[in-house]
Amino acid sequence: MATPNKRTTVYFEADLHHALRIKSAETERTVSEIVNEAVRLSLAEDADDMAAFEERASEPNLPFEAVVLDLKKRGKI
DSSP, X not given: OOOOOOOOOOOXXXXXXXXXXXXXXXXXXXXXXXXXXXXHHHHHHHHHHXXXXXXXXXXXXXXXXXXXXXXXXXXXX
């Protein structure tokens, strides 16, 4: 059984809202469908990032200063 949709108010910048309305008309999708898809994609990207961090959790942590000094020593910066 599908869960009911929830309603919320989102304020877009005028230019973004205009672009969304045009995309909605051209793709025959609602603004809500477009925004839901964008949020899903953003959250999926976050989940991928968290998985990558988890995979690399056991790797040694390099201090930023050490990386910069190494780059300078090797003539990269």
